[in-house]
Amino acid sequence: MLTSICGINWGDEGKGRMVDLLSLDYDVVCRYQGGNNAGHTVINERGKFVLNLLPSGILRENVVNVLGPGMVVDIRHLSEEAGRLRSQGINISPENLKISDRAVITMPYHVLMDCLEEERLGDKKFGSTRRGIAPVYADKYMKKVFRMGELLHPERLYARVNDILEWKNLTVAGGYGHAPVVAEEIIAYFKEYGEPLKEYICDTGLYLNEANRAGKNIMFEAQLGALRDIDFGICPYTSSSSTIAAYAPIGAGVPNLKLDRSIGIMKAYSTCVGEGPFTAEYFGEPAEKLRAAGGEYGAATGRPRRVGPFDVVASRYGIRCQGADEIALTKLDVLSGYEELEICTAYELDGKTVTEFPFPDALDRCKPVFEKIKGWNCDISKCRKPSDLPAEALAYIRYIEKACACKITYVSVGAEREAYVKMD
Secondary structure (H helix, E strand, O other), rough: EEEEEEEEEOOOHHHHHHHHHHHHOOOOEEEEEEEOOOEEEEEEEOOEEEEOOOHHHHOOOOOEEEEEEEEEEEOHHHHHHHHHHHOOOOOOOOOEEEEEEEOOEEOHHHHHHHHHHHHHHHHHOOOOOOOOOHHHHHHHOOOOOOOOHHHHOOOHHHHHHHHHHHHHHHOOOOOOOOOOOOOOHHHHHHHHHHHHHHHHOOOHHHHHHHHHHHHOOEEEEEEEEEHOOOOOOOOOOOOOOOOOOOHHHHHOOOOOOOOOOOEEEEOOOOOEEOOOOOOOOOOOOHHHHHHHHHHOEOOOOEEEEEOOOHHHHHEEEHHHHOOOOEEEEEHHHHHHHHOOEEEEEEEOOOOOOOOOOOOOHHHHOOOEEEEEEEEOOOOOOOOOOOOHHHHHHHHHHHHHHHHHHHEEEEEEOOOOOEEEEEOO
16 A cells, blocks of 8 residues: 655644554555655654654654655754754654665755845745755756765765865855855765764665565555645745655666555635735634634644634645545644634635636735534544534535545544544
């Protein structure tokens, strides 16, 4: 079984929480795109864990975790993240973590360039996480990057540094006017953070193909959501990689394999970190109430998330982009303090009502069209089956299911691993 766990909206939908739950039935969990520019927060019986680069399957002892060739890996961040998890009692070894030799290394100068460009843009900034993601993906397609496999051939790797830096400093020093990047510092960086990772690096495509032939269940874990995809998202306020489920086998290193199942993750309300259009956004007291109830602060950056009611238009588009067969609806419990709930069912664009997600340039002119539905205003965190849920909560779930035309299979009612309802 090859399954993708993918975000339907702007990211931060609770994918890590669902991967942690569903990985019980999987042998391998693989990240296939992005870097450390987003985070998954997982709470289980072992504690609270914040993951940026490592797949959420790392929290299960019998799961092998893979960083695929579609990823960009900040080796310093990976070292620090692994160290933090080890201090919390999590085993990380070459037996349960495999890093693609084709994955690209995010360099310190990529982080520097990300910050310099956001500062240059000023009020027109993209809302970058300043983790170097756009610059490293840009360099990847310029074919001027270092890959993880090169750490296994240090003499050839170090010989390339001067050529890369001669080109890179045309921008860092010549364009931004910053002090040039120094070769000795880059080589020292590789030695300090790259050397300890050598035994983890391998051909993950070969490993995954062999695992598939052996009948292993493989889960592909996405970062961010459909609306942050470089091709299908709200460009330019997107990530720089493909967050789409169809890309999962490619980014994992097994383009010859096909998905059997795509599970889309979406919150029971809307959240968004960073800049860009967000049609259903709440402001003022309604936003503060929802943000506080949901603890809506970015796992990677700590930034307050923008919040709003559930957006049918954006979600239906995201489901189509992800080819989702079923949905896991997260954080339904957060809405328990409301007598009445709003749902964004359409947009008003230039005086017309639209129900299909428009081209990004038109989103700034869109206004939300809300419908109201009765809330349940009671604690649902102990519910474990549909019959435990109040009628109003069930009605809310069924409303979303019908409006989005996709079956809701799982509903989380708390952050803990066991706090969910499997729907009939």
